Amino acid sequence: MKKYFSIGEAAKAVHTTSETLRHYDRIGLVKPGKKDEWTNYRYYTEKDIVRLNTVRALQVMDLSLQEIKKVLEYDDLEKIVDFLRQAEKKADQKIEALEYSKLKIQRAREDYEKKLQKQENLKGPVLKDIPERVILLSDTLEEPTLDNLWNYLSHFYDKVTPARKDEFSFEDLAGIYTGDGITRLFAVCTRYADIDGLKVLPGGKYLCADCTEENREQILNKILRTARTEYGVEPSFTVQLVVVSGILQWNYEVQVCIEK
DSSP: OOEEEEEEEEEHHHSSSSHHHHHHTTTTTTOSSOOOOOOOEEEOOOOHHHHHHHHHHHHHTOOOHHHHHHHHHHOOOHHHHHHHHHHHHHHHHHHHHHHHHHHHHHHHHHHHHHHTTSSSSSSEEEEEEEOOEEEEEEESSOOOOOOHTTHHHHHHHHHHGGGGGGGGGOOOOOOEEEEETTTEEEEEEEESSSTTTTTEEEEEEEEEEEEEEETTHHHHHHHHHHHHHHHOOSSSEEEEEEOOSSSSBBBBBEEEEEOO
């Protein structure tokens, strides 16, 4: 005997509302297996539930209901396979974008938590031992902006020729490098090959201080004076590492190498 589900049970099974299922019925997307001629109550079969779940999955891919209806009416197996292959690719892209966004949010949350716990309320510059880093300089970007910082890594991957992209990977870190008469946004390499724009930042002791967009020039000049007067060093470059990005604002950690 065929099992039927009420509209409320069917809606619960596919995590939607009864009104949504009524709308699907009205537009001919998913019609109930049975409708009571006296009460007009809708009843759904297990096959209907499968179709409803398919609709919900395809909606997540940002397909319109009309597009979904067209797909579900295909009787050409080759077309169905091709469509599902494209839908799977789109799902992978969406997952990748969500994971990247989640990482950005996690980094911002961690930074705000540290500030809440007063772990980074530094009154002045501190000395840090920082290992050698290899960075890739942008050809064009000089300052972080809302447009380029949220997904800045794509800019650096685009800088690499398609044939060599597998030779490169980057940390989820951005910064501003100033040296050799230029100022450029950079990404920190975790895997790299020899191309134009690569630069090695030496490991060693760095004077570091937190700052904001508003006071970073003032803080940077203060650290440079400290490097000259207290350590007798004329720094050949400076680094302004972006600490927070994507949530309301971003902050910096200014870094000046004092190893002679």
